[in-house]
Amino acid sequence: KNQVEQSPQSLIILEGKNCTLQCNYTVSPFSNLRWYKQDTGRGPVSLTIMTFSENTKSNGRYTATLDADTKQSSLHITASQLSDSASYICVVSDRGSTLGRLYFGRGTQLTVWP
Amino acid sequence: EADIYQTPRYLVIGTGKKITLECSQTMGHDKMYWYQQDPGMELHLIHYSYGVNSTEKGDLSSESTVSRIRTEHFPLTLESARPSHTSQYLCASSGGDSTYEQYFGPGTRLTVT
Numbered sequence: 435k436n437q438v439e440q441s442p443q444s445l446i447i448l449e450g451k452n453c454t455l456q457c458n459y460t461v462s463p464f465s466n467l468r469w470y471k472q473d474t475g476r477g478p479v480s481l482t483i484m485t486f487s488e489n490t491k492s493n494g495r496y497t498a499t500l501d502a503d504t505k506q507s508s509l510h511i512t513a514s515q516l517s518d519s520a521s522y523i524c525v526v527s528d529r530g531s532t533l534g535r536l537y538f539g540r541g542t543q544l545t546v547w548p
Numbered sequence: 549e550a551d552i553y554q555t556p557r558y559l560v561i562g563t564g565k566k567i568t569l570e571c572s573q574t575m576g577h578d579k580m581y582w583y584q585q586d587p588g589m590e591l592h593l594i595h596y597s598y599g600v601n602s603t604e605k606g607d608l609s610s611e612s613t614v615s616r617i618r619t620e621h622f623p624l625t626l627e628s629a630r631p632s633h634t635s636q637y638l639c640a641s642s643g644g645d646s647t648y649e650q651y652f653g654p655g656t657r658l659t660v661t
Contacts, residue, residue, distance in 0.1 A: 438590075465648065477552075477638050477652030478591075523590075527648050536650060538590040 436461040440524050440539035448547050451514055455542045457507040457524030465527040469498050469509045472521045472541065481509070481522075514546045551575055554639050554653035561629055562661055569624045569656045571639030579642040580622040581650065584608060584635050591638060597622060629660045 438459045447453050459467070466485045470478035482491040482498040484507070491498050495512045511518055521541040528535055552573040561567055573580070578599040583591040583606075593606030597616040611633070612626050622641075626633055636657050640650040 468649075475636075475655065475657065477554075477640075477654050479652070480649065483649065535593075536591075536648070540588065540590045543588075 436526075436528065436537050438524055438526050438537050438539040440522075440542050442542060443540070444543040444545070446545045446547060447514055449514060449516055452510065452512050453514060453544065455509045455511075455522050455524075455544070457509070457539060459505050459507070459524070459526045459537070461526040461528050461537050463529040464502065464505075465529040467498075467500055467507050468525045468527070469496070469507075470523040470525055472523055474520070478523055478525075511544075514544075516546050516548060519544060519546045552639065552641055552651050552653040554637075554656050556656060557654060558657045558659075560659045560661060563628075563630055565629050567626050567629055567658070569637055569639075569658070571622045571624070571653055572620050573622075573641040573651070573653075574620060575641060575643065575651070576619065577641035577643045577651075578619070580616065581640040581642070582606070582612075582614060582622070582624050583638040583640065584610065585638060585655075586635050595624065629658075631660045634658060634660050 441456045468483040469481045472478040481496050484491050484500045497510045500507045523541040524539040526537045555570045580597045582595040585591045592608035594608050594610040595614040603614050636655050638655045639653040642650045
């Protein structure tokens with residue numbers, strides 16, 4: 435069964451600190467993995483996308499890693515800001531259809547305190 | 549920011565009413581999707597479309613229906629709303645590139661009383 439599991443479920447950090455969010459998946463055949471940021475009451479917005487051959491991708495203060503062998507990914511946020519408070523969702527796409535089916539994790543709810 | 553729009557953003561409606569959630573995109577994308585999301589839970593695909601006159605049911609069973617008469621427009625209709633339909637509904641579109649990147653609208657928060 436294709437699944438995406440994220441940890442922790444929620445996280446509270448102080449402004450300026452770093453944090454790392456984890457994602458494990460069982461989706462096969464694997465196409466790509468993305469991290470989305472979803473603000474409360476908004477739609478998800480893509481942060482990074484990685485294919486099988488990529489093991490790291492950065493977008494400003496966000497750095498994602500991918501280990502396709504162990505089927506694990508992480509999202510590292512550096513020097514957190516209050517605006518980083520949001521849900522971070524790991525999403526994996528399979529190669530099994532032309533639809534580009536996406537499998538979503540439940541997200542990690544990050545809260546940044548001043 | 550992606551050019552995909554949803555209206556209304558918030559809707560509170562009584563049981564038994566018919567509602568239509570609007571979704572439109574200006575990117576010329578062929579593929580469009582409707583997802584349902586409850587608080588703290590993952591997104592579930594309820595409908596999708598490969599293009600004009602194409603509609604398919606997703607993974608999560610839904611009493612809603614969709615139509616795709618124009619490329620840019622993908623409305624979702626509930627003939628008779630019930631409290632169990634209370635949720636957030638997200639629309640997305642994809643241009644079908646190799647990464648299958650999906651662009652999401654802001655969502656409609658539906659509350660059925």
